[in-house]
Amino acid sequence: MTALHAAESYVFVDDPDARQVLDVAPRSLLDGRAPRLLDEWQTAPELWNLVRRAVDASGEPGRFILTGSAVPPDDVTRHTGAGRFLRLRQRTMSWWEKVEGSGGHVSISGLFDGDRPAADLAAAPGLESVIDNLLRPGFPAMAVLPRELAADRLRAYVEDVAHVDIRRIATVRHDPRVMGQLVVALARSVAADVTFTTLASDVRVAAPTIGAETISEYVGLLERLFVVEAQQPWTPALRSRARVRTSPKLHLVDPALAAAVLGAGSERLQDDLETLGVLFESAVVHDLSVFASALGGEVRHYRDSNGKEVDAVVTLPDGRWGAVEVKLGGTKATARAASLRAAIDQIDTDAVGDPAFRLVVTGTGPTLVMDDGTVTAPLSALAP
Structure with missing residues (x-):
């Protein structure tokens, strides 16, 4: 369209x-x-x-x-398309696009240019608002539907993928239930360093003998159908002898899709803050990917063998980069800022340069610039 x-x-x-x-x-x-x-x-x-x-x-x-x-x-x-074709991946809508009245006063491109937002203590959303926005699909035709109906449509979408779409692009020997179960397992593990072996064990209820290699092939098919998107690792030079982890994190194409296949509605998410936190991190990575693509950039993640990590690293073609931590609760922003600084201390900034910005994205926190220069803002405040 x-x-x-x-x-x-x-x-x-x-x-x-x-x-x-x-x-x-x-x-x-x-x-x-x-x-x-x-x-x-x-x-x-x-x-x-x-x-x-x-x-x-x-x-x-x-x-x-x-x-x-x-x-x-x-x-x-x-292979002969070089210089003739430009490729554009179209993602579902960000919160900035789908939520009416979204603040949008913290610009990602502005942060790269050195802009810093004014403090806005009133910007802190309530938890119910965060959950409602997370459950609102980014597919345009579904964004205006009642939440239960939207969730039904999203689950039907997964069923169509498992029964029809997968078989249009490859020969799959397993029952469609296996693919559906794999999508559920992926939803349970979004934004995590999950292995194909772990996913295989989650799917063995429907396919007792399935192995990691087959799961890897099926995840690849879901990527080709734009149901799954991999968040690749960022591998900069380090000051220490730590080793950079090189496995990608896997996300479903829309956080509301992950919530729907998990059967996680508003009441369940209010009682299960751990699941809500995982889905919220996936939502942040999704929106950052939308905004980064407009700048020709991409979103990666960093984790090393010393246990230091950065939830999202926004990189641009000119070499600039920004470090982003995610925390659902706004009261934890200070601790996440300290974690961000500790991770950046591991990185050889003589080789890759200092980050253009440090950002802590929260669900329920205000917009502030901390004394150390770290910006914290709710996801509802982010914009291109």
Whole structure:
């Protein structure tokens, strides 16, 4: 739908009529006013090379928009796209976008430029507000639905992925229940250093003999379908002899999706602050990823063998970086700021530079700049 707003003409490649044309005259699908949208192009990967040749033959920029709900299985067909294609991952909406009246007065790009927010003690949200916003899906059509109905839609989405979408892109020998159980296991472990062995043990209720290698393959399929996103590690040079951990953290595409498959509604989350804290950290990483992508950056995490860690490291192409800690309760911000400083002390800043900012994101805290320069703000205050 986003691409349709930008396109002057379009074709749905998975439409039966388009499939017939594809068999006899595939180049004709490229005919139309520019920009021309080819939706679900990955169902016909040969279109990639046809588009590439059309781009080479014309000096006109921005001729095509290719959109898809899955990554094609074979990158060989796409290796000649360098210099011709720009890739954009579309994530679900951030809190700044989906929550009406969100403050949005702490800009991530502004923090990189040296801006620091004014103190706002009234910005501290209540716990009920945090839970309500977390359970509000970032999928536009679901954001306005009652929470229970939205959760039902999200669980139905996972069922469709397990029964239909996975089998469109790969041969899966296990029952769809196994894939559904894997999504639940991933939801339980979002924002954690979970191993495929641990995930396999969580899924063995539905598949007693499943192994870590198969789980790894299935997680890869869920990544290709944009259900799972990996938060890769940040591996800077260190001052100490500590070793940097290199395993990624795994997140579901939307924190409300994780809550839905766990059956975690408002009342349960109020009574289970540990689960709420994990889901909240995933929500922060999600929003930082949205904001970082607008700057051409990405969000990683840092953890070393000395037990020092940074929940999120926002890195930009020019080498600048910001360190972010996450804590649900606003009263813990001072302790998290100290933890952040201790982790940064391990990093060789002569090699990577000092962080452009240190930020503690809370659920229920105010917006402040601490005496040591660390910014603390609620997630509801963050903006691009």
